[in-house]
Amino acid sequence: MRFQDTPELAKWRTQVRSFVDTNWRAHAKPNEDEDSMEGPTDESRTKVWLDKLAENGWLAPAWPKQYGGADMSVLEQFVLNQELHEAGAPTSRQMLNLVGPTIMLHGTDEQKAEHLPPMLRGEVAWCQGFSEPGSGSDLASLQTRATRDGDDYVVNGQKIWTSGAHRADWIFMMARTDPDAPKHRGISYLLVNMKQPGITVRPLINMANGHVFNEVFFEDVRVPIRNRIGEENRGWYVGTTTLDFERSNIARAIAARKNVEKLAKYSRARDAAGEPVTRSYKLEIADRAVETSVCELLSFVVISIQARGGVPNMEASMCKMYGSELSQRIALTKMHVTGMKGQYRRSDGLEQTLGTSSAMEYLQVVPATIAAGTSEIQRNIIATRGLGLPRG
Numbered sequence: 453m454r455f456q457d458t459p460e461l462a463k464w465r466t467q468v469r470s471f472v473d474t475n476w477r478a479h480a481k482p483n484e485d486e487d488s489m490e491g492p493t494d495e496s497r498t499k500v501w502l503d504k505l506a507e508n509g510w511l512a513p514a515w516p517k518q519y520g521g522a523d524m525s526v527l528e529q530f531v532l533n534q535e536l537h538e539a540g541a542p543t544s545r546q547m548l549n550l551v552g553p554t555i556m557l558h559g560t561d562e563q564k565a566e567h568l569p570p571m572l573r574g575e576v577a578w579c580q581g582f583s584e585p586g587s588g589s590d591l592a593s594l595q596t597r598a599t600r601d602g603d604d605y606v607v608n609g610q611k612i613w614t615s616g617a618h619r620a621d622w623i624f625m626m627a628r629t630d631p632d633a634p635k636h637r638g639i640s641y642l643l644v645n646m647k648q649p650g651i652t653v654r655p656l657i658n659m660a661n662g663h664v665f666n667e668v669f670f671e672d673v674r675v676p677i678r679n680r681i682g683e684e685n686r687g688w689y690v691g692t693t694t695l696d697f698e699r700s701n702i703a704r705a706i707a708a709r710k711n712v713e714k715l716a717k718y719s720r721a722r723d724a725a726g727e728p729v730t731r732s733y734k735l736e737i738a739d740r741a742v743e744t745s746v747c748e749l750l751s752f753v754v755i756s757i758q759a760r761g762g763v764p765n766m767e768a769s770m771c772k773m774y775g776s777e778l779s780q781r782i783a784l785t786k787m788h789v790t791g792m793k794g795q796y797r798r799s800d801g802l803e804q805t806l807g808t809s810s811a812m813e814y815l816q817v818v819p820a821t822i823a824a825g826t827s828e829i830q831r832n833i834i835a836t837r838g839l840g841l842p843r844g
C-alpha cells in the first residue's frame with residue numbers, strides 16, 4: 453500500500469484544496485466550530501456550497517458526466533472526500549448517496565431523467581423507508597404491502613426510524629408485493645411521492661432531544677407502477693446493491709482524529725491554566741489517538757481494495773464497526789476528561805475549545821453502532837465471511 457499521493461493525485465489534491473478554501477473556508481464565520489456534530493448551521497452558505505459541488509459534478513463524483521457526475525476514479529473520489537471532511541464541509545444532500553446510485557444502476561432512462569437532475573440540484577429531498585417496527589436487522593421480513601390495482605400499487609403499512617421524513621418530498625422504500633413467496637423474493641422497490649393523501653409522518657424525538665427520525669404510515673397510498681425500480685418481486689436485490697462506492701468511512705476516521713487532537717489541545721490548556729487533567733485520563737487520550745490511526749488505516753485498506761477493482765466486504769464491516777465504536781469511546785473519554793464542566797448543553801470557558809459539549813456528544817453518538825447495520829450484524833459478517841466461522 454502506498455501512503456503518498458502519486459504526482460497526479462497530489463495535483464488533484466491541491467486543486468480540491470484550493471476549491472475548498474475559496475468556496476467553503478473563506479465563508480466561515482469567526483469562531484465557527486467546523487466539526488460541530490450538529491453540522492453547519494448557516495443554511496444559505498451550505499446551499500451555495502452544495503450548488504458549487506453540483507456544478508462541478510462533485511456531488512456525485514462516481515456518476516457519468518451525462519447524469520451530472522464527474523466520472524472520477526476511486527482514488528480521486530477518496531482524495532475529494534478526505535479534503536472535504538478535513539474542512540468539515542458538507543459532502544452530499546439528504547439521502548442522495550443512497551437513492552441516486554440505485555436509480556443510476558437499476559432505473560430506466562425515464563426514471564433517471566425524471567429523478568437524478570432535481571436531486572443533484574437539491575430541489576427534491578429524499579428519505580429511506582426500509583426499517584419497520586418488526587424488521588430492522590432482519591429487513592427481509594418487512595410487512596408493508598403493495599398490492600396491484602390497475603396501473604398502480606396500493607401501499608399499506610408502517611416504516612420507522614425514517615431519517616429526515618419530515619423534510620422529504622419523496623421516499624424510496626421496499627414493500628411486499630408477493631406475500632406467498634420466500635421472504636427475499638416477494639419484495640419490490642418503489643419511489644413514492646410523500647406529498648399525497650394517505651401518508652402520515654409522526655416525529656420520534658431521540659435521547660439527545662433531537663428530531664432526526666420519524667414513523668411513516670401508509671394508508672391506501674397509490675403509487676404508479678412506473679415508479680417501481682427494477683423488476684417486481686426483485687426489489688430486495690435492488691435494495692441491497694452496493695450503493696455507495698465510497699465505503700471507506702474516511703469521514704468518521706477524520707472526524708475522530710480531529711476530535712482527539714482537540715482533546716489533547718484542551719488537556720494542554722488545562723495544564724497551563726493550573727487545572728491539570730489527571731495522568732490516567734491523559735493516557736486514555738493517548739489510547740484514543742492510537743485508535744484513530746488504526747481507524748484511518750482501516751479506511752486505507754478498504755480504499756486500496758476498491759482501487760484494485762475489488763469489492764470490500766468484511767473490510768467495510770470492520771471499518772464501520774471500529775469507527776462507530778471508536779466514536780463512542782472518544783465521547784466517553786471526553787466525558788472523563790471534562791468532568792462536571794462537560795455536562796453543560798453548551799460548553800463554556802476552556803471547554804468551548806472542544807466544540808460540541810461532552811454530554812451532548814455522548815448522547816449523539818449512541819446510535820452510531822445501530823444505524824446502517826448494528827455492531828452485532830457487522831461482527832456476524834466478519835465472523836462468517838471474513839473468518840469462515842459457521843453461522844450460530
Ligand SMILES: Cc1cc2nc3c(=O)[nH]c(=O)nc-3n(C[C@H](O)[C@H](O)[C@H](O)COP(=O)(O)OP(=O)(O)OC[C@H]3O[C@@H](n4cnc5c(N)ncnc54)[C@H](O)[C@@H]3O)c2cc1C
Nearest residue numbers: 580581582583587588589613614615819822823824826828
Ligand atoms: C440514527 C439512526 C437513523 C436511522 N435511519 C434510518 C432510515 O433513514 N431509514 C431506515 O429505514 N432505517 C433507519 N434506521 C434504522 C436502522 O437501520 C435499524 O435501527 C437497524 O438496522 C437495526 O434494526 P432494529 O432497530 O430493528 O434492531 P433489531 O434488528 O431489532 O436488533 C435489536 C438488537 O438485536 C441484535 N441482533 C439482531 N439480529 C441479530 C443477529 N442476527 N445476530 C446478533 N445480534 C442480532 C442487534 O444487533 C440489536 O442489538 C436508523 C437507525 C438509527 C439509529
